[in-house]
Amino acid sequence: MIIIYHCFGGSHSSVTAAAIHLDLLSSDKPPAKEEMLALPYFDKTTENDFGSLRFMGFDRENNAVYILGKKSQSDRFSNVLLGVADLLGKKEEVIAVNTMGRVNWSMKLGGFTSRRIGIAGMGRPVVIEGTRKAFWDLVNLVEMTKLRILNRRQYQ
Amino acid sequence: MKIVFLGLTGVHQALAAGCYYLSRESGENLDLEGFADLELEKAGFPILLGQDRNNNLVYALGSETDILVLKRTIDELAAVLGETGELLVWPITIPRQKFLLWLTAIAGFIGAGQWYHNCSRYIIKKEIPLIISQVDKYQDQLQQN
Numbered sequence: 001m002i003i004i005y006h007c008f009g010g011s012h013s014s015v016t017a018a019a020i021h022l023d024l025l026s027s028d029k030p031p032a033k034e035e036m037l038a039l040p041y042f043d044k045t046t047e048n049d050f051g052s053l054r055f056m057g058f059d060r061e062n063n064a065v066y067i068l069g070k071k072s073q074s075d076r077f078s079n080v081l082l083g084v085a086d087l088l089g090k091k092e093e094v095i096a097v098n099t100m101g102r103v104n105w106s107m108k109l110g111g112f113t114s115r116r117i118g119i120a121g122m123g124r125p126v127v128i129e130g131t132r133k134a135f136w137d138l139v140n141l142v143e144m145t146k147l148r149i150l151n152r153r154q155y156q
Numbered sequence: 157m158k159i160v161f162l163g164l165t166g167v168h169q170a171l172a173a174g175c176y177y178l179s180r181e182s183g184e185n186l187d188l189e190g191f192a193d194l195e196l197e198k199a200g201f202p203i204l205l206g207q208d209r210n211n212n213l214v215y216a217l218g219s220e221t222d223i224l225v226l227k228r229t230i231d232e233l234a235a236v237l238g239e240t241g242e243l244l245v246w247p248i249t250i251p252r253q254k255f256l257l258w259l260t261a262i263a264g265f266i267g268a269g270q271w272y273h274n275c276s277r278y279i280i281k282k283e284i285p286l287i288i289s290q291v292d293k294y295q296d297q298l299q300q301n
Contacts, residue, residue: 076200
């Protein structure tokens with residue numbers, strides 16, 4: 001099965017959620033700044049990464065976890081991914097997770113300043129603080145995703 | 157194989173292109189099933205239009221933002237799922253596509269009445285020659301392969 005966490009830029013909330021899913025970040029406490037910056041792709045993506053599926057790793061059940069920056073596509077984007085997987089006869093193998101609902105204003109503002117305007121020195125501390133604030137919401141989203149995976153497996 | 161016509165919205169130029177590809181008729185009255193159907197657009201799933209003479213299923217899909225970004229995602233998803241070559245994604249672009257996207261967003265708020273259908277039809281009607289030329293180009297490429 002493949003799990004795709006998607007957000008606007010594929011740089012902060014999706015990376016953090018995927019990292020929690022893969023146990024790259026502990027789900028017991030909000031990560032330190034250094035832990036976040038050590039994550040692959042965290043606050044490192046460029047304009048060319050939009051739309052690209054980036055592999056983060058395999059989880060304990062050997063599901064492949066990806067992240068994706070989708071630009072400003074709305075909630076329907078998960079349906080787009082599932083619809084395409086369905087065309088390929090692999091709908092049951094894909095779980096798409098929108099992390100945008102867990103993104104706060106600090107993450108939006110910091111992410112925009114760091115990635116879009118390119119002033120990482122100014123935007124990065126803001127987005128890191130925002131990510132720490134959103135951490136428990138992201139943990140909750142990952143837990144829900146893991147339940148979805150379990151449910152899917154039971155019906156397969 | 158499956159063919160997906162990709163536009164900023166799935167229910168305008170992508171749908172008109174797919175219907176032209178299937179019927180070879182320009183369909184200038186745009187009396188096409190699903191045309192400017194807001195519910196179909198909101199759902200986000202590929203819209204099945206029919207089957208071509210080579211038994212390929214033909215779909216229309218909207219990308220909402222950047223068509224090429226979604227094309228890349230679809231191509232990479234197919235590769236990750238080990239199904240490269242099963243899906244042909246044909247982007248259809250027209251000059252007024254962003255305006256159509258805005259209209260669709262507005263219709264989502266205030267409701268898609270006859271005005272939305274009429275505006276959509278007026279815009280797409282003007283773009284029919286461009287849509288046809290893009291479909292013909294893709295079809296030529298398909299025949300050459």
